[in-house]
Amino acid sequence: MATEKLVHIVDDDDGVRRSAAFMLKHAGYRVELHVSGVDFLKHAKSSERGCVLLDVRMPEMDGLQIQQEMVKRGIDMPVVILTGHGDIAVAVKAMRAGAVNFIEKPYEKEELLRAIEEAFHRLARAHDREMKADEACVRLASLTGRERDVLDGLVAGYPNKTIAYDLGISPRTVEIYRANMMEKLRVRSLSEALRIAFIAEQAEDGVLQIPASLIQTVE
Template sequence: MTASAPVVFVVDDDASVRKSLTRLISSAGYAVKTFASARDYLAHAPPKGPCCLILDVRMPGLTGLELQEALAGAAHRRSIVFITGHGDVSMSVKAMKGGAVDFLTKPFDSKDLLAAIQRAVAKDVRDRGDEAKVSDIQARVRTLTPRETEVFALVVTGMLNKQIGAALGIGEKTVKVHRARVMDKMRAGSVAELVRLADGLGVIAAKE
């Protein structure tokens, strides 16, 4: 498994459009997968590697915008580039507010699309990295016992062992034991690292 090319998913009901987009995008070095409808795309297994989505806005069944909404609640974010023949302003604004990377109207310049794809893939890679980090940290947190979790929360507050013990109604000695286990389970080499792990849970997710 070497690092393969990013995958561009194209969802468009027009077969000729799918064909021409496939030619254009694959010639730029991307892998391409096409779908004739939003439903077909949703039935497909979520992508594992770097990728982005090219959506036609107008489609029978779910529209591109509706697909975007449906994916907003999904586990990972997707980078979406919209293309449309009959776009209006409110449509494009809605798409962009929904986090779309770009919104192109036909006819568009090939290099504009490729540039948008590049940005979208880059965004996807960033998002994936963040998600991977967060879920990695969450996995470590889940290995903590309830008590360890409490101690963890107070340690990253900057409280002394003594104070933590008082707050939890246990001895300082016990705090030390839990604390050591927390450092071990969280794989933190110092308090500074531990604080970053704790803050990373919120910060990375919030940075949008």
């Protein structure tokens, strides 16, 4: 039940905290507000386990540093990252660090709820444990060369305009390849596409290491 799920909102912007809390409470979630990553870390070990909505741009410690510290301290909660518009490079770093999803500000209510629910759903079903390396590779094999080029650019953290420049095509053409790529991979968000690419990448390196925050089941 959604009423049993707790979301820790970590953002130094009071307006963002209040807005996200309002949306989530009306959707049936419980929320705990944290004015900074430092404040969250101070209480996280003794706090109820839940999903973390984590802003990436904060004073003292940014979102990526908070993620690293969560791993060091054994704080195993699924993380959804809040990024600025077009900040793909930061989102990629967050995904590599174990975030299960990211959303860009400003976001719609439906987008926020979908990302949060996906995080809880993945935690409950151990989604990435089920996503075997060979399945990820099979999905990637369905892409054309250009679609894979676009995905590789996104994995590198490049925005559409940079990918277009590197490939010698227009940003609009990149958008078309990107849409086709996501359809073939059977994903609805860039974070899902990145996750498939990371799983296949790790398999190609010979060691498949999925972050614990992605594969732990609910206790």
